[in-house]
Amino acid sequence: MSKVHNFNAGPAVLPQAVLAQAQAELLDYQGRGMSILEMSHRSKEYEAVNAQAEARMKALLGLGEGYRALFLQGGASFQFAMIPLNFLPPGAVADYIVTGAWGEKAVEEARRIGEANVAASTAEGGFRSTPAAAEIQLSPGAAYIHLTTNETIQGVQWAEMPDLGDTPLIADMSSDIMSRPFDAGRFAMIYAGAQKNIGPAGVTVVVIREDLIARGRNDLPAIMRYSTFAKNSSLYNTPPAFSVYLLNLVLGWITDLGGLPAMEARNRRKAELVYGAIDGSGGFYRGHAAPEARSQMNVTFRLPEEALEKQFVAEAQAAGMVGLGGHRSVGGIRASIYNALEEESCAALASFMGEFLRANG
């Protein structure tokens, strides 16, 4: 079997141990003579998976009573609509802090539903940074504040979570959830498509404070209300059972490695290898993000010419490194180095970058 260094942006690399366990359990789950794919979501086996996944989500984030972890479908993109549907009634305004392409999509979708104010945007600078506190213009009495902790396409991440007062704070953490410790108790809601940092495609995790759930509109169709999923512990209708099963295994893997502090140490070492190759290149590789807003998850950079970028991606692929082309909207190179990527993959990339520079610089 040949194994590649997987820098895909999402769906992305999964822990090898998790894939091996899923393979070992696939045909006969816990002696039941069938796979978990073939079982009722009301079975005691699946209910145990669902309950353990919720407990692990909350434990890893240091959250207890007062919060729920829900497993939904429709991707993080569905949350762009579900959040304003639930929490942005007529007459209210929500604040959006926009630091990249995903934040822009979130605010566009909110504007189809209600009044969304862009409290700060770094679009003018080409989405290279996060705004300073003084640049954020919050609306008095806003229903909520929305931000994106890591902009996957531009490779821009908040170095520290901003302090924005008592307004319910909602964060899209699709591409950096569980990558570092932070004070999750300051957020009213955190959501993430699982397919970047914590699992496969098909499940979206929503961690939400119970008082926010209670504030949701109750004149919406049941399938669009957070309260419906909270009341039924994510089992209102058939969940994406296999995705939740894999998510639960990934959360177990993170827990066993030492939780978020261990992830942060691991991720920092990996990011330093790749940024080190950029910074040591004498300007051949140019990082997109301002150094203080560099993402520890998606390393974005340019080469002197587009033709060289194409050559870089092709030669890297030939050397066993896949997924390095930048997003189609921005070009350049993007190395996604999520939780499950091993340090040796970043070492291989850094070393390839050095060789490519010597041959073409």
Ligand SMILES: *Cc1c(COP(=O)(O)O)cnc(C)c1O
């Ligand atoms: C990938 C991504 C999304 C979109 O996720 P889907 O699950 O494809 O809808 C939203 N926000 C961020 C930050 C992402 O990285």
